[in-house]
Amino acid sequence: MPPDIQGCVYKFVPNNPALSSVVIKVLKRAFQTHSLPMPLVKQVVERALEQSRTMDMKVESSSFEEKLFAYANQVRPRFIAQLNDLRRQGKKW
Known part of the structure; x- marks a missing residue:
């Protein structure tokens, strides 16, 4: 599984609970599924880390979350085949 x-x-x-909670919330809201492909999660996490390093962005702000949500929706077409495979695997369990 x-x-x-x-x-x-x-x-x-592993060491940034504020950032990880925002990323989890964004991914659950954007994809509305229980599991996602690792490359997709890695790409969204890397984007969140890039955004958090800029001086004018706070992790707790709603603009940070909205920009990350927009990015997650933007990369969705790249991973649509993997998402469909995971959905099919989930039905077999």
Whole structure:
């Protein structure tokens, strides 16, 4: 069984609970599924880390979350085949 979203995010961001909670919330809201492909999670986490490093962006702000949500929706078409495969695997369990 593939790992859930929270486990994948904690794998890439183990020491930043504020950032990881925002990324988990954005991924769950954007994809509305229990598990996601690891490359997709990694790409969104890397984007969140880039955004958090800029001086004018706070992790707790709603603008940070909205920009990350927009990015997650933007990369969705790249991973649509993998998402469909995970959905099919989930029906077999």
